[in-house]
Amino acid sequence: MPSFKAILVEKNGETQSVAIKAISDSDLMDGDVTVRVEYSCINYKDGLAVTGLAPVVRRWPMIPGIDFAGTVEQSSHKEWKPGDKVVLNGFGLGETHLGGWAEKARVKGDWLVPLPQGMSSLEAMAIGTAGYTAMLAVIALERHGVKPDHGAIAVTGAVGGLGSVAVALLAKLGYTVAATTGRTGEAEYLKSLGASEVIDRAELTGKVKPLAKDRFAGGIDSVGSTTLANLLSMTRYGGAVAACGLAGGMDLPTTVAPFILRGVSLLGIDSVYCPREQRREAWRRLALDLDRSRLKAMTSVVPFEQAIETARTIVDGKLRGRHAIEIASG
Numbered sequence: 001m002p003s004f005k006a007i008l009v010e011k012n013g014e015t016q017s018v019a020i021k022a023i024s025d026s027d028l029m030d031g032d033v034t035v036r037v038e039y040s041c042i043n044y045k046d047g048l049a050v051t052g053l054a055p056v057v058r059r060w061p062m063i064p065g066i067d068f069a070g071t072v073e074q075s076s077h078k079e080w081k082p083g084d085k086v087v088l089n090g091f092g093l094g095e096t097h098l099g100g101w102a103e104k105a106r107v108k109g110d111w112l113v114p115l116p117q118g119m120s121s122l123e124a125m126a127i128g129t130a131g132y133t134a135m136l137a138v139i140a141l142e143r144h145g146v147k148p149d150h151g152a153i154a155v156t157g158a159v160g161g162l163g164s165v166a167v168a169l170l171a172k173l174g175y176t177v178a179a180t181t182g183r184t185g186e187a188e189y190l191k192s193l194g195a196s197e198v199i200d201r202a203e204l205t206g207k208v209k210p211l212a213k214d215r216f217a218g219g220i221d222s223v224g225s226t227t228l229a230n231l232l233s234m235t236r237y238g239g240a241v242a243a244c245g246l247a248g249g250m251d252l253p254t255t256v257a258p259f260i261l262r263g264v265s266l267l268g269i270d271s272v273y274c275p276r277e278q279r280r281e282a283w284r285r286l287a288l289d290l291d292r293s294r295l296k297a298m299t300s301v302v303p304f305e306q307a308i309e310t311a312r313t314i315v316d317g318k319l320r321g322r323h324a325i326e327i328a329s330g
């Protein structure tokens, strides 16, 4: 049986190791669709999986990679046939089901969405789960009724992957974007993506007041903890904040004041088990509402051989923008 390359996370006692290995079809898990993976990418969660800093991996050996884009090779699922271009985000990929950092993946056809017309596999993974989650957050703000003329939208962790895509999406949709970052030296980068204002994240990491000066009409947060609590207390009457991440911590030291005195809403965003129609809508919207030249400007393409090393650095908050992994360009 021909072998193909995969990155494997293995565990020997308490010691975790990660390396490129040769595996074969019989090593893949059950599923009704086999996909030739062209690109995957590096998300924060992949960094946690590779470093073992959080219990993301719940089956060993595991192929990391919570997403991929590629071409269907075999299918017994009614919706997919060989040659179809597909994208997958979440559903336990890289956590409980063998993930995208391999030349092949076998998955459930129900987990796949079509690669949007006119979008390449590389662009899909330049967006990746971080970008698709940013789109879910923008849609959540829109559904809440937050409009461009209501005022600035704060994006926290703006130089990161989710933050960079959120800035570019909001700007293209006509919102004024206040990008908050610990890397104010990246102000020009953030402005090139469409940010109107760059705020030092220190302004959102101080002691949390129940209510602070109302600066923002809404927010997209990838940081959590004190940052999210401060953002809530700085949100205007009737505004909303989409909580997407925990790069700064999982706690939320807030009070009920923003909710009961300003009618602020906290919108939870989950990409992993997001219902199928919503994920399809998010991908359709990404094809329309994300400026491709800005996507290109925020993306680095990482060779497969450098994926492990690059993923280790994302948890230190040092990567800028998005990092697609070239597996086999399609």
Ligand code: NDP
Pocket (backbone or CB within 6 Å): 042, 043, 044, 045, 129, 130, 133, 156, 157, 158, 159, 160, 161, 162, 163, 180, 181, 182, 183, 201, 222, 223, 227, 243, 244, 245, 246, 247, 248, 249, 269, 270, 271, 272, 314, 315, 316, 317, 318, 319, 321
């Ligand atoms: P990145 O590492 O690319 O971005 C995270 C950014 O957060 C960093 O670039 C940095 O931005 C900021 N940051 C990092 N550490 C801290 C800190 N200690 N305090 C304050 N800010 C910090 O990761 P991703 O964009 O891939 O993911 C962002 C978050 O979103 C993660 O927590 C991830 O788990 C979550 N996520 C959630 C999803 C969901 O389904 N809800 C899906 C995808 C991601 P800067 O330098 O600009 O300050």
